[in-house]
């Protein structure tokens with residue numbers, strides 16, 4: 001079949017790979033001008049580990065393993081460590097594979113067969129379906145017809161908006177926003193990695209891997225209405241959110257964010273939809289069921305979804321109606337579990353009040369025998 005995938009994130013790339021190796025002609029359109037490889041390390045967990053084995057990628061993924069979660073600790077305004085988190089709050093099991101988002105993205109892209117290609121700086125402008133196919137007009141001006149369209153274009157999916165309606169019908173804001181920036185290489189200090197500082201409703205942290213340091217700026221906020229494509233607006237929102245605070249490394253993180261052309265900013269939100277397919281269009285990954293970074297499972301869901309979709313299409317002999325139904329039945333239990341796990345993460349990482357920060361630290365410090373190991377929690381995956 002001739003299949004269009006919108007978005008070259010983990011969901012789009014894994015779907016393109018799983019479809020491509022089964023002989024489909026796959027075109028991936030990605031709005032950015034290159035693969036978006038920034039982001040903190042992510043986790044491959046549970047059945048997603050088996051999925052990467054089926055894709056032939058498990059050894060390559062294991063080779064890129066990092067242990068950032070296990071080095072994370074909370075500090076006070078002077079940078080003194082005041083609490084560490086036991087490992088069981090960081091990982092589901094010892095089998096979890098934590099690796100840089102950049103490595104997983106590159107591994108998937110490198111594994112694409114020749115019949116799966118990526119077109120950068122391209123996006124779907126409009127699509128019209130008839131019984132036999134989908135006519136797509138691209139923002140670059142061209143158009144083409146496809147048998148199926150897969151929306152893998154993330155939390156603010158264009159495909160979802162075009163086919164299923166406005167984002168507001170499906171988005172559940174969890175009350176947090178996150179900014180992420182790469183710190184300048186000349187500033188790198190290994191000892192910074194894994195430190196998190198809180199004041200009420202805010203968390204500033206430094207994570208990283210190898211010789212790369214990433215600044216994290218998390219804060220509590222009501223839902224904000226802003227232009228997702230306007231980077232300057234996003235930087236201003238973060239600067240305003242941390243205004244008046246120059247303790248710990250906050251000024252350094254804000255300066256780095258301001259100078260970063262790849263600055264990542266988004267709401268911590270979930271997408272809840274009664275169905276992920278309509279006619280010849282189907283959603284995979286965050287586009288259909290974002291679980292929010294606090295779940296630690298968005299990447300695993302993207303991996304299972306891509307494989308289930310491709311397998312079901314093969315099993316149904318190309319009957320997309322049957323395949324989409326089966327894909328959804330297999331994927332939904334994973335999504336429901338992931339989406340149900342988020343509550344505690346927000347309270348752990350961004351306590352709302354001074355009392356809650358103190359209570360969190362006391363709880364962590366008083367867990368006998370656990371905090372001494374120097375283990376920590378991953379702020380996101």
Ligand SMILES: Cc1cc2nc3c(=O)[nH]c(=O)nc-3n(C[C@H](O)[C@H](O)[C@H](O)COP(=O)(O)OP(=O)(O)OC[C@H]3O[C@@H](n4cnc5c(N)ncnc54)[C@H](O)[C@@H]3O)c2cc1C
Nearest residue numbers: 007009010011031039040123153154158285286293298381
């Ligand atoms: C730059 C970046 C950094 C991230 N960092 C983290 C992190 O540190 N921690 C964490 O937990 N999660 C992070 N995430 C989210 C995480 O990658 C996802 O939750 C998970 O991997 C599922 O991925 P996805 O492919 O469904 O969505 P996404 O990772 O959001 O990928 C969607 C892709 O679609 C592209 N796209 C969007 N709109 C269009 C359009 N109209 N046309 C074409 N392409 C489009 C985007 O540029 C992106 O490449 C990040 C996402 C991005 C894009």
